Amino acid sequence: MGKWNRFTNKGIVALITAFMVVSSVGTVSSYAAEVNAEVPQVIEKASPSVVAIIGKPTSDADKAWEKNRYNLAHGTGVIVESNGVIVTNAHVVKDMKNIAVVTSDGKTYNGRATNIDEESDLALVKIDAAGLTPAKIAASSSDIKVGETVAAIGTPISFALRNSVTVGIVSGIDRSVNSQYQLIQTDAAINPGNSGGALINMKGEVIGINTMKYADFGVENLGFAIPVDTLKYVLKHFQLYGKVKRPYLGLELEESWEAVVGLPSSTGLRVAYVDPDSPAAKAGLKQDDLLVSIGSSKLKTTVDFNEALKKYLPNETVSLTIQSGSSEVSKSITLGEAHSQETQWTQNSDDDSLDADRGKTKIGDSHYGWSMKYPAGLVKNHQSDDGDVVSFVDAKGEFSLSIRVDNQQSDELSPSALLSKLASDDEDEYDYDYDYSGAPSTILERQYVKREGSPYAKVVGRSGDDGYVQTRGYLHKGSLYTLHLFVNKEHYNNDFKQNSYNDLLDSFQPVFDGKDPSLKDISVYSSGNTTFKNEYGLSFDLPANWEQGGYTSGSSFFSDDYSQMVRVNVTSASSGDTLKAWVDRQRKQFEAVYVPKYRSVKEPEELTLAGVPALKVAYSSSLGSKWMEGYSLFFIKDKYKYEVEFTYPQETDGDEVKELLDTLASSIKVDKDNMDKELGFIQDLDELLDPNRTITYKNEKYKYSLQIPESWSSSKSYSYDNKDQSSKTFFFTGGYLIVQADPKATYESLVKDEDAAQKKSHDSDNEYTFTDSEVNLFDDVKAKQYVVNYESDEVPYKETIYIFRKNNISYTVILRIDEAVQTAANEARLNKAFESMKFLDGGKK
Structure with a gap:
């Protein structure tokens, strides 16, 4: 009975479904046929107005990669005027050089970006052409209906796929995903390269400019376009004002x-x-x-x-x-x-060709002095910061080649020794980022080739199960040039291809002819300056050998010997704050740290930085041994306070300091458009700083508490037991307070040990002086006090040690303060912190 019911239910459903299909098949088939017939006609009508855009992207992170002939970016555009005015996305052409535009009939034109508006993500590109077919723009965004059929025309994934068409519906309107303005949502496929293309209705009208695809795991058919109302708004402003006036x-x-x-x-x-x-x-x-x-x-x-x-x-x-x-x-x-950045367009300095290496048949490095042939399929993959290691790959993936230059070799290395070195090179000496494939597992060939002018050692072998590696070594004027060519197994056994690989290697020469116009120079060696940038829009130049610090959130930069430092601090400007008031606060805080003998601050000097008034303050300080000097540059721009601090040892050459400071100050810029879009209010903690405000530190295990200045830092003693709190240190500039607790040691034993240690230090160095006495602490606690005055490594300091016992625990407390920071306020805070010590009894004070 159960089986019959299930069969019958399925049969009824099938009959009802069949009836519905028969009843509506005329309507559905008619609609589908109408749409299917409509789309080709619409596309044929609209396609001549859609163009493909390709160009060379710029990259601040890697200028060497920018020059790679295969590093191209592409997108799509829509013709809006017959004389060659094209609208596209701002993100397509903002950082693109050497723009080329290809029309639907296959003609190529040089293009230039004339107007860019990043807020709307729209831009104009101009080509020198006439008689083009402008797109038909829909009347209003209000006419767009959810569910209507639309088509997207663009250049997805590859430039070879230009003028591709996808069809879907309008999935939603009034969307606002990652945009300042409303967007159209569509399920017509929008892929990378479609950006800037047309979203058209079945009248052949452009209702939107495709702008993005939402990509995430499990997400399909979620694309967005800029609606026609925003398009018309921006185009009108471009026409009237050259920019969008907001x-x-x-x-x-x-x-x-x-x-x-x-x-x-x-x-x-x-x-x-x-x-x-x-x-x-x-x-x-x-x-x-x-x-x-x-x-x-x-x-x-x-x-x-x-x-x-x-x-x-x-x-x-x-x-x-x-x-x-x-x-x-x-x-x-x-x-x-509102502030609007003017469009600035600069073509490639070499030429306006898409091929960055047009006319270059050789490649080499002018600094390290080598060159070789440059076949069209050879692509530079990576290059070390110093340029001593460079790797290449074949555009088709057939082989990889790395070249390493070692300037620490001797020309006296014999052919035998050189061959032995190539066959047994330690893989750990090389960075795998540069595609080094290691020494061969099986040697198939080993010989020294006596070539006129540049003989070389050659080792060929299998590289595991993947392929073959040929290594060549050239000794020339104290440098060893090592080439590693790795070839996949399937290509290595092809005689024709093997001849082309050998031809490439045979072309290598340990020389560079700077007068050869066909030779491309890939040298990255520089003795000039490097531009550093941060997320607050700030940029400035420093010598090329300087590096950004790795442990300071990107805010510090160091010379190669770490003796000089540039530190950047950016905070928000509070309402009503002024440059002078800010600098006065900073000076007073600095002066409060050091006694006058160990510091110097000069009067602020007025100058201009990043186009706004600024103040430069020179200062110096010492803890007693080495003096550090520095300059702080202060300015306020676009709601943010910028302090750029340059510090260096006092003995640094004055001309070197002046040159670096001039370079730094003259190169400082703030570009609001380069600020992180998520930046908010960044409180200047110095404005809230109260050096006398304290917090409670409580040690339940060793039964004491302290009131410690909030501005101090703290550290536990090193211990394998992370819960051990027997020793606690609190630091401030030029001093510290240490509390050591020991429930096992007696008061007498600690005093005996400390007496011996103090006398030993004095006997070893007559300059080491101390006094000891018995004192009462905390009203009823007997203690031994030691006061030490000494100069350690040219840093004079005062150290006071207290030993006492309370609640069956013996305590040793050390108070140290360097003479350089021994102001009345600093010493009072240190003593007050110690005097605040209270003892816990069963969890109560």
């Missing part, structure tokens, strides 16, 4: 929790920050006000805010509705103009 209020706004997670929001936008002297500040807007509307536009999200501002121009007056506390008020405000 209104400026001077507000940082924060969305409600509901808006952030995508729920309908019932509140406006919270004012998180108001720029001083901005239109918003002048209108009386304050932090924590709620911005409810601009004109007639209600605001729930920052996208609402940006969309509303598109209706206005700078210097226009608008009405804002503000909720301040429990009341709503209207404010009239005259809009300012």
